[in-house]
Amino acid sequence: MFEVYSLTGMAAHLIILLLFSVLKGVHSITTVSKVSVKAGKSISIPCLYESQYINHVKYLCEGYYWNFCRYAVKTNKPDPSGKYLISDDKKQNIFTVTINQLTNENTDYWCVVEINNGEDYPQYFHLSVTRGTPSLYVDHQRITGYIGESITIRCNHSNSGEMKWCRLGRNCVTGSSGSIDGTTVTTHMSDPNVFTVTMSGLRSKDSGWYWCAKADIQIPVYLTVTENTTTTPTTATTSTTISTTIHTVAENGTMEQGKTSTIGENKQHRDSFAPRILIIPLSVLIWIVIVVLFIWFILRHKQRKADSSVTPTAEEEIIYSDVRPKKRSLAKVDKEVTYSEVRLYKKGKSSFAESETEILYSSVVRKQRMKRGDGKDTGVTLEHIS
Missing domain, CATH: 2.60.40.10 (Immunoglobulins)
Incomplete structure (x- = not known):
């Protein structure tokens, strides 16, 4: 039963298209008939119209049957949702409709030229929406x-x-x-x-x-x-091959992405001298000189600091003095022996560069009253002075 209705609908659809072709002329609107597209993607469909319709309103109508299709977008009334876009190139007599985010429900459309006080001129096209790769x-x-x-x-x-x-x-x-x-x-x-x-x-x-x-x-x-x-124009050209760049443009006319298809390439050489090509080498050279000078300054500063931290050896003067009194001729006479030692240190400098100092050391040892003749012991006194 379903197949009978389907065949009947298709027959009616073909009859309507035939009537429009006879009444309006085959070349009123020219477009593709069937396009395979992937679900979720976008597609742009061109619709060519005759020159006498340049100033007419064009629109896209959605639906399988022409008498029951609904307006999707018009050149004088854009779609606020952004799903449908339309543009009219009056130089080439082509208006283009773009359908975004395609689904299985977006399959049947009509390119239409609006005729004032008369029947509009439509042309049907079908979108085969698939989840896999388009055919x-x-x-x-x-x-x-x-x-x-x-x-x-x-x-x-x-x-x-x-x-x-x-x-x-x-x-x-x-x-x-x-x-x-x-x-x-x-x-x-x-x-x-x-x-x-x-x-x-x-x-x-x-x-x-x-x-x-x-x-x-x-x-x-x-x-x-x-x-x-x-x-860019040059004085000398090396001829090789030609390069063609292919760019992808978004449906609204903006650049979306690019792809380069290399067919060949033109290589250009300049014979004239351009002073600006020396800017980068000179800048690098100046930068290297500045770095070298900075390193040399740091090393020189460290060397001076190391030299100033060395502790000079203190000059030393040592004076020895030995005083011995003459002994008395008698053995029992008191004996008195004096030893004196003097050490003198001059001009000593510490590691912190302190002022010059003089240090005097004196050591005196005196022995008194050895033994008298009466056999009595006498005391011995030792004195040490520093």
Whole structure:
């Protein structure tokens, strides 16, 4: 029963699309038909319209059936939640809708041009939201190339079918080589699951929306071609290869992240002398001189301090004096012996550089009254003076 209703709904949907194609014309709005995306990610969908609708309001409508779809975002009324974004490039007649934080419920949409006092012009597209790897995807949906250079796009796929590279509203390249608006396009399978597209000799008019297609699934890619301002003019140039930088741009037009695809490289050399290149060597040299002088000053200061701390040897003068009185001729006569020793120390300096001092030591030993003739003992007196 469910399958019968499903088939009936699809038939009605196809009839509605056919009627719009007949009544409004096939080329009223051109966009992709089916895109494989991962849940939680974002996707940007371009919608090409005819030039007579430049000043008309454009909008995104969500829902499987056109008569019951609801407004998601309009060019004159942005979405306050930020889930839906819309922008209108009136130079290329393309308005772009961006859907963020995709879920399994975000699958059926309509690109619409609002017609005053008449039926709006819609174009349906389907999003196949998966939790795993999409069946067709590119590393970056927005890329940048440079005038006169080349750029390479890798289309990763997992399903079978014919592979092609197309420009929105223009022709497609299905073989190994071809051209789109005069720009050379070459394609090849770099490995079983990667379809590589190379566009050579880029021009500013090559900017715009393209898509990879594998069977019935497409993935849009926006290419911006601009001047390469990363190189500076020089007097001498060594020619090697050319380098192309690919940048990822966020859906609102701001830079999100970058990836460099190196096709080649230009190396430039300067013959003229630039004085500012000497600033760094001179600064380093001055810094080294200052450090050396500082170390020399510290070592010299320590040496002077060490020399001043040495204790000089005190000069020493020693005077010895020995006084001996003559003995009396008689043996019993009192004997008196005097010994005198004088030591004189001069000019002694301590380790703390104290003032000069003189120290005098005197030692006198006197023996009195030996023994008298009467046999009596006499006392002996010793005196010591320091």
